[in-house]
Amino acid sequence: MLSTMQDGPLSLANLLRYATSVHADATVTTWTGRAARRRTFGELGARAARLANALRGLGVGPSDRVATFMWNNSEHMEVYATVPAMGAVLHALNIRLFPEQLVFIANHAEDRVVFVDGSLVSTFEDVLPRLHTVRHVIVVNGDASALRAPRGVEVHDYETLLEAQPGVYDFLVLDERSAAAMCYTSGTTGDPKGVVYSHRSLYLHAMHVTTPAAMGLAASDTCLAIVPMFHVNAWSLPFASMLSGASLLMPDRFLQPEPLLAMMEAERPTTAAAVPTIWTGLAARLATHPQDISHLREVVVGGAAMPPTLMKTFEEQHGVKVVHGWGMTETSSVGTVAHPPAGAAGEDRWRYRVSQGRFAPLVEFRLKDDNGTPVPHDGASLGELQVRGPWVTGSYYSPSDEPVEAGAFDDGWLRTGDVGRISPDGFLTLVDRAKDVIKSGGEWISSIDMENDVMAHPAVAEAAIFGVPDERWDERPCVAVVLRNGAGEPADAATLREHLAENWAKWQLPERWTFVAEIPKTSVGKFDKKALRRQYADGRLAFIRLD
Structure with a gap:
């Protein structure tokens, strides 16, 4: 027996239409060093239409890879929203990689167009002659004439491109299993490996990020997105904000403790996300320059565990709850979040808080020992974590379709390389990387x-x-x-x-x-x-x- 329910694809084109109409008043605020500039989601919709028309004019078609080499700002958000919605594939390049890694990744992904922040032009210019598939470079927030490009590569100014285009574009509904974005992970050995996300996986993952079991983003929130947009799609914050109507505060290149605290004081975000080293720097700055940051109801840290003493410092001295999360490029980022169960109190509550957290509903999990034998989830037995689910990759990207590092998978399960234990109620505690x-x-x-x-x-x-x-x-x-x-x-x-x-x-x-x-x-x-x-x-x- 089949249901009577209608079916519709989880397409990021539909998400763009929804966000820019229903949540048209939500904002993307970019810090400029001393102040902020704002654009609404409604304005983002009009600019996305212009950008889509411009990219089509440059010959970008379905499945073409469009890369970014940018800081977190409103223009980057526009590219994030537009590229998947028009059927192309978003590829955020890590601006902190060594040149050799950057060249390998861009060539392996076969990037055709790259958006580059003006402040990063000189860095990108050094590698551009070795990027064999790039045909267009679009300079954002900077002087396009300052970029010297090799023959065969055209350089464009972002705003000039948009101004020449109509503000209407027909974003077609896309197959939810088609590629929407890709990221690369260095893994443990060898060359970086590509992970390709579908519209469906990104949509489902973003929906989880909006739930109370994860970050609980709501239309009343302003999220300070410190985690870079090249780091696993900024943990889905761009797409989760479009779903929930939460506003975004983008730090651009101002990532040091002093400017971060200045933008917090000016904009008073309600939630934030960053790796632990950011919060270590903020704690040191706050110790000598006290400031009220209790407007942050919660911050999520990932990428590494945060020392419990630092978590307690933020909660007890600043009134800010720090929450652990765990994930990987291969898991679309969020796999667990450490919200204690109801009734946990005192040291029992902290035992849950310092874990990596409870698994998301759609992520299946298991532990295996060195012999490949399943390990019980008793909160004590250790093993390598393996996961699978609709936002977990089942393979690595290969332009030739030849398998890449097949040993990273075990009968359809992703071998994470993390060693840990799992409690009977589904909380993960990692003790180390296997390496x-x-x-x-x-x-x-x-x-x-x-x-x-x-x-x-x-x-x-x-x-x-x-x-x-x-x-x-x-x-x-x-x-x-x-x-x-x-x-x-x-x-x-x-x-x-x-x-x-x-x-x-x-x-x-x-x-x-x-x-x-x-x-x-x-x-x-x-x-x-x-x-x-x-x-x-x-x-x-x-x-x-x-x-």
């Missing part, structure tokens, strides 16, 4: 848990723990520490090891300690432990050894 877990004498040591304990010391600003070879135990933890300026009594290796001894067995305590000015970060703000391991192996990382 980062430290196996000392055959026993596991969680680098994440140990990092959080080191960073709980008041003298420590940041700490990263990585495994190094050891003749006796095969591998031992090495601790890289950034000390906090003006923290009072300084801390040395012996002091910090004694601090760890309160929670860790003697055999787990690290012998090797190094004090650095800054811990290397990846392009999305995570601790770069591969870089630390290279520095250690090359003898470039001076360390103290405690016997």
Whole structure:
């Protein structure tokens, strides 16, 4: 028996029409350094029509890849809304990648058009001659004449292109399983790998982001989108705002603590999203320059775990609730969010808060051990996390249709490379990446848990723990520490090891300690432990050894 329900595709073209009419008064606000400029969703709709006409005029057709090399701003939001709705494929390039990675990704995706922020022209100009498929570059918020392009590449000014086009465009309803956007992930080894999202997957994922189980975005919200739009589609915030009518506050290139706090004071957002390193900087700034940020009802952090001490600082000193989330490029971002269950209180509540959170309803999950045997969800047993669902990728993109890293999948399940445990009520706690877990004498040591304990010391600003070879135990933890300026009594290796001894067995305590000015970060703000391991192996990382 079939239902009597009507059917309609979950098309981002329909989402654009809905957002720009029903939520026409919602705004996209871009910070300019000292003030803000605003556009409504209604204005976005008119500009999207002009942009679609302009791209068609440049020869962009269905499935053509249209890339961006931009900061978070209203123009980037216009491209986000327009490109999938016209049947092309949005590809946000990571502006922080090394040139070789950027060239590989743009060529592998076969990008045809690239939108470039004016402030990034010189950076992009250096790689443009090696981008074999790019035929048009559109400069946004800058001087298009400043970009020197090789023969065969046309350069355009964004506003000039739009002004020449009609403000009406027929956005056709699209097959919900067709490609809408793509992102690349570096993975664990080899070249970056592409993930292609469908209209259906992005629509369903954005719907989840609007629910109370995730971020709970509503039309009454203003969301400060610090997470870059090239980082897993800004965790679906552009599309979730179009669904919910939430307004967006875009920081553009002003991502340091001082301008972020200035835009918070001026615009008073109600929610925000960023990686933990952003909040570490904000906490340090607030300690010396107090400011009321209690207008933030909730902020979501992802990309890495946030130290519990920092979460408590924001809640107890600033009235801001920090919520963990977990996800990957391969999972469209959000897979879990750490909202405690009803009735949780006191330390039990914090036990849930510091986990990665409860799985989304449409994400299936399981754990497997090193032998491929399923691990029980008892809150204690450890295994590698595997997931599947309608917004989880089933393969990596290949222009030749040849399989890419088939070992990343297990009978249709994505192998995440994360090691953790799952409670009976579906809460995930990660203890490490499979490549980062430290196996000392055959026993596991969680680098994440140990990092959080080191960073709980008041003298420590940041700490990263990585495994190094050891003749006796095969591998031992090495601790890289950034000390906090003006923290009072300084801390040395012996002091910090004694601090760890309160929670860790003697055999787990690290012998090797190094004090650095800054811990290397990846392009999305995570601790770069591969870089630390290279520095250690090359003898470039001076360390103290405690016997």
